[in-house]
Amino acid sequence: MVASNGDISSFLKSHGLTGTAIRKQVLSHLWGDGVALTQKEIEEKLPPATDRVTLYRTLRLFTEKGVVHKIVLDGETQKFKIAGRFRKSDHAHFYCTKCHKLLCMPQLDVDLTDLPEGFQFSSARLVVEGICDACSGKK
Ligand SMILES: [Zn+2]
Ligand SMILES: [Zn+2]
Incomplete structure (x- = not known):
């Protein structure tokens, strides 16, 4: 899936962020369902002049x-993936060992209120x- 500049800008805006060049570039590489990259993988896709600290921030x-x-x-x-409709990341994810897709799977809910007393x-x-x-x- 290729995202248009407008898609990316409005996605950033909906999260209260302005669309700086690096934000748009990073997001364009993470766009799409199941796409998940490590910081290093993102770095390799960005122009060589990109500052590593800026990417980290x-x-x-x-x-x-x-x-x-x-x-x-x-x-x-550690992989980064676009959050899509799930704002929080406190849910399960599914990793396909064949195509390396990483998907949000909030339906696989672990009952975290079920901990023994004192935990x-x-x-x-x-x-x-x-x-x-x-x-x-x-x-
Ligand atoms: Zn697969
Ligand atoms: Zn998720």
Whole structure:
């Protein structure tokens, strides 16, 4: 899916952000369902002159504003994906091991109120791995 400049600008605006050049560039690479990239992968797609600190700040801002979800796949891999209709990232995600798509799966809800007495929830990172509908031939 290719996003137009207008799509990206209005998406940023709907999250209370102005469309600076770097914000638009970053978002254009994350546009599309199932697209998820690490900071390094995003960096490689941007013009070589892009400042790394600016990219880091942009991704941090995007995460705070709910523009993207930061999804921890394992201790070393954090991927960013566009948040779409889900503002918060406290839901499960599905990772397709075949096509490497990463999808929001809020329907796979873990009951976090079900903790034993004395335990307090602060954050959850549930990533389910498997094969998506397109790869399993069901779609
Ligand atoms: Zn797949
Ligand atoms: Zn999500």
